[in-house]
Amino acid sequence: MKNRITSLFDITYPIIQGGMVWCSGWRLAAAVSNAGGLGLIGAGSMYPETLQEHLVKCKAATNKPFGVNIPLLYPDIEKLMRIIEEQEVPIVFTSAGNPKTWTPFLKERGIIVVHVVSNVRFAEKCEAAGVDAIVAEGFEAGGHNGREESTTFCLVPMVRKAVSLPLLAAGGIGDGRGMLGAMALGADGVQIGSRFAVSKESSAHQRFKERIVNTSEGETALTLKQLTPVRIIKNQFFERVDAAEKRGADIETLRNLLGMRRAKKGIFEGDLEEGELEIGQISATIDSIKPAGTIIKEIWEEFVTCRETLLSSDLNEIQ
Amino acid sequence: MKNRITSLFDITYPIIQGGMVWCSGWRLAAAVSNAGGLGLIGAGSMYPETLQEHLVKCKAATNKPFGVNIPLLYPDIEKLMRIIEEQEVPIVFTSAGNPKTWTPFLKERGIIVVHVVSNVRFAEKCEAAGVDAIVAEGFEAGGHNGREESTTFCLVPMVRKAVSLPLLAAGGIGDGRGMLGAMALGADGVQIGSRFAVSKESSAHQRFKERIVNTSEGETALTLKQLTPVRIIKNQFFERVDAAEKRGADIETLRNLLGMRRAKKGIFEGDLEEGELEIGQISATIDSIKPAGTIIKEIWEEFVTCRETLLSSDLNEIQ
Numbered sequence: 001m002k003n004r005i006t007s008l009f010d011i012t013y014p015i016i017q018g019g020m021v022w023c024s025g026w027r028l029a030a031a032v033s034n035a036g037g038l039g040l041i042g043a044g045s046m047y048p049e050t051l052q053e054h055l056v057k058c059k060a061a062t063n064k065p066f067g068v069n070i071p072l073l074y075p076d077i078e079k080l081m082r083i084i085e086e087q088e089v090p091i092v093f094t095s096a097g098n099p100k101t102w103t104p105f106l107k108e109r110g111i112i113v114v115h116v117v118s119n120v121r122f123a124e125k126c127e128a129a130g131v132d133a134i135v136a137e138g139f140e141a142g143g144h145n146g147r148e149e150s151t152t153f154c155l156v157p158m159v160r161k162a163v164s165l166p167l168l169a170a171g172g173i174g175d176g177r178g179m180l181g182a183m184a185l186g187a188d189g190v191q192i193g194s195r196f197a198v199s200k201e202s203s204a205h206q207r208f209k210e211r212i213v214n215t216s217e218g219e220t221a222l223t224l225k226q227l228t229p230v231r232i233i234k235n236q237f238f239e240r241v242d243a244a245e246k247r248g249a250d251i252e253t254l255r256n257l258l259g260m261r262r263a264k265k266g267i268f269e270g271d272l273e274e275g276e277l278e279i280g281q282i283s284a285t286i287d288s289i290k291p292a293g294t295i296i297k298e299i300w301e302e303f304v305t306c307r308e309t310l311l312s313s314d315l316n317e318i319q
Numbered sequence: 320m321k322n323r324i325t326s327l328f329d330i331t332y333p334i335i336q337g338g339m340v341w342c343s344g345w346r347l348a349a350a351v352s353n354a355g356g357l358g359l360i361g362a363g364s365m366y367p368e369t370l371q372e373h374l375v376k377c378k379a380a381t382n383k384p385f386g387v388n389i390p391l392l393y394p395d396i397e398k399l400m401r402i403i404e405e406q407e408v409p410i411v412f413t414s415a416g417n418p419k420t421w422t423p424f425l426k427e428r429g430i431i432v433v434h435v436v437s438n439v440r441f442a443e444k445c446e447a448a449g450v451d452a453i454v455a456e457g458f459e460a461g462g463h464n465g466r467e468e469s470t471t472f473c474l475v476p477m478v479r480k481a482v483s484l485p486l487l488a489a490g491g492i493g494d495g496r497g498m499l500g501a502m503a504l505g506a507d508g509v510q511i512g513s514r515f516a517v518s519k520e521s522s523a524h525q526r527f528k529e530r531i532v533n534t535s536e537g538e539t540a541l542t543l544k545q546l547t548p549v550r551i552i553k554n555q556f557f558e559r560v561d562a563a564e565k566r567g568a569d570i571e572t573l574r575n576l577l578g579m580r581r582a583k584k585g586i587f588e589g590d591l592e593e594g595e596l597e598i599g600q601i602s603a604t605i606d607s608i609k610p611a612g613t614i615i616k617e618i619w620e621e622f623v624t625c626r627e628t629l630l631s632s633d634l635n636e637i638q
Contacts (some may be wrong), residue, residue: 119536139458140470148537151459153491153500154600158536160496161604174474177479177504181472184503184629185496217438217477218467226565230362246545248567279471285480310503311630 001081004166005189009091012036013300014189015179016168017196017292019069019093020143021045021278022267026054028292030061035191035293036215040093042221044071045264048079055087057238065090067114071144071212072097085109087104096144099129116170118146123159134159135191138171142280145222145229154187160186176302180310183300192299194280205270208277209289217284224258226251233277234242237262323485324508327431327452328410329384331355333508334498335454335487336515336611338388339410340364340597341463341586345373347520347611349380354612358414363390364583367398374406384409390463391416404428415463418448435489437465439603442478454480454510457490461513461599462543464548470509472504479505491582495621497631511618513599516586518611525590527596528608536603543577545570552596558583 005014017024017032019042029039041058043051051068058066070080070091073096081102084092090108095116106113115126116135117220126134137153141146150158152171160167163280169182171192179190196202196210215233222231223241232238241257249257256278266275290298323332332451336343336351338361348358360377362370370387377385387408389399392415400421403411414435425432426449430617434445435454445453455478458464469477471490479486488501489510498509515521517528534552541550542560549555559577568576577595585594609617 034351121536138470138472140473149540150536150603151457151491152472152599153457153470154459154536154603157494157496157500158604172470175476177476178472181476181500184625217440217469217473221468245569246564248565281469284469284473285477289513306503307630308557 003158003188005133005168008166009038012236013296014039015296015299016162016189016191018170018191018193019043019067020197021263022202023197023202024069025203026058026061027203028196029054029066030058030197031067031201031292032296033062033064035296036064037296039066039092039292040069040091041066042069043080044069044074045268048076048083048219051080052083052087055089059087067091067093067112068239069093069095070102072101077102077179080106091180093185094134095135098129103129103131114168117159118155119148119150120158123165127163127165128176129166133166133168133188134163135170136187137147137191138169138221140231140281141279142170142197142220142231142283145231147225147229148266149222152182156170156182156185156187159190171280174280174283174285176299177306178282178303179299179303180198180306189257195295195299196292197279198283198286198289199295200289203291204267205234206236207270207272208267208275211272212279212283213287213289215279215283215286217281220279220281220283224254227254227258230276231273231280232266233279233283235266235277237266237276238272265274278293322507324452324487327485328357328386330357331498332615333487334615334618335359335510336490336514337510338362338386339512339516340582342516342521342523343388344522345377345380345477346522347515347518348373348385348442349377350518350520350611352381352383352385352427354615355383355617356373357410358385358611359388360385361408362399363388363393368394368589370399371402371406371536374408376403380404386410386431387411387416388412389421390414391420396421400424412454414454418445418450418509422448422450433487436478437474438467438469439474439477439481442482442484442618445486446482450484452485452487452507453482454487454489455506456510457488458541459550459600460490461516461539461550461602462597464550466544466548468541475501475504475506490599491601492601493604495618495623496625497601498559498618514605514618515600515611516598517602517605517608518614519608520611526589526591527586527594530591530596531598531602532606532608534554534598534602534605538598539598539600539602543573546573546577549595549597551585552591552598553603554585554594554596555592555596556585565622566580
C-alpha cells in the first residue's frame with residue numbers, strides 16, 4: 001500500500017482531509033489520521049492560542065502523522081509558525097499566498113511542506129520553492145478559490161504535466177469514484193474537504209451539516225469574485241451579494257455587505273441564511289453525517305471496486 | 320473493441336466529435352467518422368439548405384456512421400428535422416431544449432437520439448423521453464453551457480448514478496488522459512469539442528485556430544450569464560461585456576452589446592477581438608493544428624497508455 005503520497009506522509013491511504021475553517025479541529029484531524037488518512041487542523045479560523053490547544057489535544061488523540069493548514073494571509077502568521085515549530089508539527093499545508101515566503105523556514109526545521117495551488121504558474125513556483133508536494137484545487141471546491149476558475153478536470157492534468165512533484169487533487173472529490181477519477185487524471189492522492197466537513201467529528205454546527213446533507217446540484221456558487229472568490233451555498237446572504245453585483249455595486253459596498261465573521265456565523269454558529277456556508281459542488285452528493293473513519297473506509301472500498309470495474313469489464317471490452 | 324457506446328453507434332472508438340457552430344461541417348464529421356470515431360455536423364450555424372448540402376457531401380465522403388447536432392432552440396427546426404428524415408441521418412444529438420419535444424419523432428424514424436444535459440434533472444428527463452444515450456457536459460466546456468455550473472468532475476458521476484443510459488462525458492476532455500478520467504468517473508465514452516475545433520478539417524478560420532493554440536490557462540470565461548451562459552476567450556468583446564456587467568447593465572443593454580452573428584465573426588471570419596470565440600478551458604493544453612484522424616489516434620493511444628500506467632504501477636503499489 002505504498003505510493004509517493006503514502007510514503008511522503010507515512011499514511012495508509014492517499015486520502016488527505018482538507019484543513020477547513022470552523023470544521024477541522026483536533027477531533028476531525030485525529031479521527032482521519034487514526035483511520036489511515038492524513039488529518040489536517042485548519043488554522044485559518046483559530047487564534048494562535050487556539051491552535052496551540054488543538055495541537056496538544058491532537059497529539060494526545062493520535063500517534064499517527066497529522067498536519068496543519070495555514071493560509072499565508074493569516075495576520076499573525078509569525079506566531080502560528082512559532083507554535084508549529086514548538087509543537088513539532090510534522091506536516092504543514094500552506095495556501096493563499098506565495099510558497100517562497102515560508103517554505104525555507106519550515107524545511108529548515110524538517111517539516112514536510114505542501115502548498116495548495118489553483119493554476120500551473122503557482123505549481124511551478126512551488127517546485128522552485130522546494131515544497132514536497134502540491135495540492136491542485138479546482139473551481140468546484142468549497143471556500144476560497146482561484147481566479148482562473150480552472151476545474152479539477154482541466155487543472156490536475158495540466159499541473160501533472162508541468163511539475164514532477166507528488167500531486168494531490170482537490171475540488172469535486174467526495175467518494176471512491178472521484179478518487180479514481182483524480183488518479184486517472186494524474187494525481188497521486190486526493191484532498192477531500194466537503195465530505196469531512198459533514199463528518200461526525202467536524203466542529204461545524206449540526207444545522208450546517210444537515211443543510212449540506214440536503215443540498216442539491218446547482219445550490220452552490222462561486223461568488224464575491226471582485227473580493228476573494230469563495231464557493232458557498234446560495235442563501236439570503238448570497239442573494240443580497242448577487243443582487244448588489246447585478247446592480248453594479250463597487251468593491252467597498254461588497255466589502256460592507258460581507259462584513260466580518262460570516263463564515264463563523266454560518267458554519268460554526270449555524271446561521272443558515274446570514275452566514276457564509278462554505279462548501280464544494282460535490283455537497284450535492286453528500287447524503288449523511290458519518291464518522292470520519294467510516295468515510296475513509298467507504299472511499300477506499302469504493303475506489304478499489306471502481307478500479308476493478310474500470311480494469312476488468314468495460315475497458316477490456318473496448319480493447 | 321466493444322462497449323455500450325461503440326455498439327450503439329457502430330464505431331471503433333468511443334470518441335465523439337462534438338457538433339460545433341462554424342467548425343464542424345461535413346469535412347470534419349467525415350474525417351472523424353473515417354478515423355473510427357463519430358463525427359457530428361453542427362447544424363446550429365447552418366441554414367436548412369446548408370445542412371442539406373453538408374449531409375450530401377458527408378455521405379459521399381464517408382460510409383461510416385455520422386450524426387448531426389441540433390440545438391432545439393433553432394428557429395426553423397421543423398425544416399431541419401424534415402431534412403434529417405429525408406437524408407436518412409442515422410444519429411441525431413439534440414441540445415439546448417427539452418428532450419421530450421423531438422425524441423418521439425426521431426425514434427419513430429429509427430434514428431438514434433442522444434441528448435446533451437448539464438444537470439441530473441434533465442438526465443432523468445432524457446431517460447423518461449426514451450433517448451438512447453446522454454452527453455453530460457460540464458462547466459469547463461466551450462460555447463453554451465448550464466446555469467448550475469456543475470463541472471465535469473461533479474456532473475458525470477451524479478448523472479451516472481441517476482440514470483442507467485449509455486453516458487458520454489463532455490467538457491474539459493482533450494486527450495487520452497482526460498478520456499481515462501472520464502471513464503473512471505463512470506462515462507462510457509467522451510464527446511470532444513475544442514480539440515477538433517482546432518483540427519485541420521475544422522471550418523473555423525485559421526486565425527481562430529492559431530489563437531486557440533496560443534491560449535493559456537485562465538484565458539476563457541463563462542460570460543453573459545444573464546442571457547445564455549457561454550464560454551469564450553477573453554478578448555475586447557468579452558471585456559466590454561464584463562465591464563458593462565460590473566456597472567450593473569440590464570439584460571437589454573447586454574443583448575445589444577452581444578448583437579448578432581458574433582460567433583460567426585469570431586470563429587468563421589477570424590475577428591479575434593470583436594468575435595465570440597467559443598472554446599473550452601482545455602484549450603489551454605492544445606498546442607497544434609492536426610488532422611482529425613491524427614487526433615483520434617493520439618487520444619486513443621494516450622488513453623491505452625495511461626490506462627496501463629494506472630493499472631500496473633501506481634495503483635498496484637497502493638494495493
